[in-house]
Amino acid sequence: MxxxxxxxxxxxxxxxxxxxxxxxxxxxxxxxxxxxxxxxxxxxxxxxxxxxxxxxxxxxxxxxxxxxxxxxxxxxxxxxxxxxxxxxxxxxxxxxxxxxxxxxxxxxxxxxxxxCAAITALSASGLPSDRFSFEGFLPAKEKARLDKLQELKEDPRTLIFYESPHRICYSLEAIVQVLGAERQLVMAREVSKTFETFLSGTAAEVCAIVAADANQQKGEIVLMCHGHSSGDEEAIPAKALDTLKLLCDELPLKKAAALAAQIHGLKKNALYKYGLEQDW
Known part of the structure; x- marks a missing residue:
């Protein structure tokens, strides 16, 4: 035809x-x-x-x-x-x-x-998926790689990278160095293939696992990093979270977050972001 x-x-x-x-x-x-x-x-x-x-x-x-x-x-x-x-x-x-x-x-x-490997991996990562930035491959040269990560250091969106097997350890080490050892990270490898694996934890933890296991340095790799957090989520009082949950039973999240923020004198964006990450 x-x-x-x-x-x-x-x-x-x-x-x-x-x-x-x-x-x-x-x-x-x-x-x-x-x-x-x-x-x-x-x-x-x-x-x-x-x-x-x-x-x-x-x-x-x-x-x-x-x-x-x-x-x-x-x-x-x-x-x-x-x-x-x-x-x-x-x-x-x-x-x-x-x-x-x-x-x-x-x-x-x-x-x-x-x-699409990036979207497929993100859907199973457990990282925030409401806002994300696909950055392709990190630069091959060390200085350019570090500079690129420095540009992205305070980006609040989930960051998605593709990486090749022979550079994965270098990139993980750069992420630890620039984004921080405690930054939450998920590495998806061989998505949809026989040896599909997902590693999640802090950047330092994932880096150590991959460095110690040559099998994790093979295949097609997607790296996903949690976006920069200002810490606003941790400052939300428990009463405000309870209010938000109750309001979400009757209202869309956006309206519920705005109302809860008004009631408790908080930032609505922080409440909205918290609500997006819940499974209510």
Missing amino acids: SLPCALYIVPTPIGNLGDMSPRAIEVLSGVSLVACEDTRHSGKLLSHFGIATRTTALHDHNERARAQWIVDKLAAGEAVALISDAGTPLISDPGYHLVSHVRQAGFQVIPLPGP
């Missing part, structure tokens, strides 16, 4: 092939061309699902030059799909320049929902 002319952004499994959606298979089978980060890697995936669509390489080194060629394909009425080696394209993967070029040329870009 041929598809309407457009660039389709198609997520692929980050590990478990059972996460490939029927829609993703339908689109990859129906387009005229699939742009892949690595045609050999993606060829195995496409073959597994019986997809025989022609492929072309699109990666960091050729993306800018390849973008106009793909626009020409769209101009000729062809439908094109973009995939990365795993997960959702453009998330720490190539595709930004292509999508921008395609949109500027006036063609439609259609995204499919699907696997």
